Amino acid sequence: MKILSFAEENYLKAVYHLSNAGELDVTTNSIAEEMDTKAASVSDMLRRLSEKEMVVYKKYQGVKISEKGKTAALQVIRKHRLWEVFLVEKLKFNWDQVHEIAEQLEHIKSPLLIQRLDDFLGHPKFDPHGDPIPDENGLFKEKPQVPLAEVEVSGDGIVVAVKDTNSMFLQHLDRIGIYLGAKTKVTEKVEFDGSMEILIDGKNKLFISKEVAENVLVTH
Amino acid sequence: MKILSFAEENYLKAVYHLSNAGELDVTTNSIAEEMDTKAASVSDMLRRLSEKEMVVYKKYQGVKISEKGKTAALQVIRKHRLWEVFLVEKLKFNWDQVHEIAEQLEHIKSPLLIQRLDDFLGHPKFDPHGDPIPDENGLFKEKPQVPLAEVEVSGDGIVVAVKDTNSMFLQHLDRIGIYLGAKTKVTEKVEFDGSMEILIDGKNKLFISKEVAENVLVTH
DNA sequence: AAATAAAATTAGATTAATCTAAAAAATATT
């Protein structure tokens, strides 16, 4: 298999994520938005990725990731998430500081390095945001995740991930006291604006907006 | 200060190393050889680095690294060597496996990452090859060189120089398998005649005389 | 179904990094 450039790996990751986030065919514009680039650049890159058989691309019809592409994307994601674990567990970064650095580290090419890093970290199964880490074969198990917004009153769960990983949002969560692994119980839901009252770890009462409730994922 | 590309950082490193390895003006060809590229590419890159004031470049006259360039080069070298320590100390790589990987890792841009890595590693002063690690300000101390004769039993080091440079002596070293950069470990010392048993690169057992031991300089 | 709007692609430029081949400058040799 040919080696992919940093740019190709990034586009492939975007296609993978958008594929998983629903629609059958990923649109050019959705990729452009995700990658903060222009549609023309995306068209060009899709042509190249298609030549390398990483995606199945039909002009004007959108794009689908191929098996080959999925394998490649999952290896990049594996690297990204392992590095995030390293940064948080070993280098004492906060979970909201690691994404940008992992974006760089994920492109380092050395299978042995990743194997050793995985050993060093004790074969973690989830990254600091609760996302699963694919193994060498790209296999992983999802924790079933539900947005807090969908939990009924008196239902409880454990915070396992966030949908939106932008730094401002994570800092907000930190500030109000929501963290990975926190135990949640929905105590009240307000119909008209989607906000809710919850209990963190059975003691801290919190009021959260619809936006927060939709972006905090819990298992239950 | 502007951000340098990977390629620019690599050329700058080469200029820095060649500057230190002797001559006042580094030649285009020597850079081309060091970097395994063509002279035309070097000329082009020197023009660019010169525009960024990283080097002082006069056509046909060779090039000299500037203060600005030296600072930038030393930061890359600092990163390279810290990563090498990480790979050997934490990920259990052998010292001969780490260079290629560190060549990639050295280009990761995050001052905070390097600060944290340095903390995590306990502020090492030398990399696994015995080369000094510059601090945040680019300052470093060369490792003191000690004759093998003064190393204690079980102490290891790296051959960095010879005291006696006459050809017969050097030929003798060649014959018995001692070379610049060889990893040494003293396994036994004989009191009455100053001879010793050493291990080269962890595998070749050698008996050397007092004369040899006094003239081979190692860092440790 | 024709007109309009939106989405996607192509055309044409630009920048970085590289190359080969040709030209220019510096060095070495007769």
Place this chain on the structure above:
DNA sequence: AATATTTTTTAGATTAATCTAATTTTATTT
């Protein structure tokens, strides 16, 4: 000093990745 050789630079191409502007295709709306 004139010539030959080596070194270095420039000229001109190429590839990857990007952009803006123009065009084409698809979708939507009257």
